Amino acid sequence: DIQMTQSPSSLSASVGDRVTITCRASQSISNYLNWYQQKKGNAPKLLIYGASSLQRGVPSRFSGSGSGTDLTLTISSLQPEDFATYYCQQSYATPFTFGPGTKVDVK
Amino acid sequence: EVQLVESGGGLVQPGRSLRLSCAASGFSFGAFAMHWVRQVPGKGLEWVSGISWNSGSIGYADSVKGRFTISRDNVKNSLFLEMNSLRAEDTALYFCAKQIGDTWVGRISYFDFWGQGTLVTVSS
16 A cells, blocks of 8 residues: 655644645655645545646645655645645555645644 | 535444445536545544446455445435444544546546535444
8 A cells, every 4th residue: 555644744834934745655656646625624625636736716825746756735825724734645546545634723 | 516415424333334325416426436535533534435437446445445335326326335343443524525537547536525524433
């Protein structure tokens, strides 16, 4: 099975900050990587698919990059509504696996 | 509007069975792969199982293989998860998720819509 790790596990940031979250796969997953945002009490929401494609309706301050084993989610200018937990997920092979999550909270 | 509504959760004793359902509306259910993802309250997401549009491709997490069975009824626009030999570690909120595309084999796939989940608690 492909193992996914994320760093950091949590971070504190201020509105306007640039935030970067890294996802690492235990083997190459090409660009079969998706990013989700989850707010407390809600279902996850798709942000980025295929490593770098922005889901329709998602603000352009979110971007994804990378390929292979190291992939990144960047929020260019953090907004109040972006405080949440972020998960990466590989769809290269079943069992699909999620990273453990990165919680972004207020500094 | 896409809607996914899970049901069937509840309190069940270890070793017993439970069947979850997901009622889909607002899209051509039979044209898309579907998945179950679970989340222990306060913890991360775990993919449980997925099924392609025609049930030709099915996958399970190692933690549920041999105990859980996924199925679908494209006439009734419904997804199911039959859970047997339940354990305390199966306690979680179970989400139904729609995948873009009819299968995940050989293509980039992702979950574009999610239900709100149904809670399963396994305890004596």
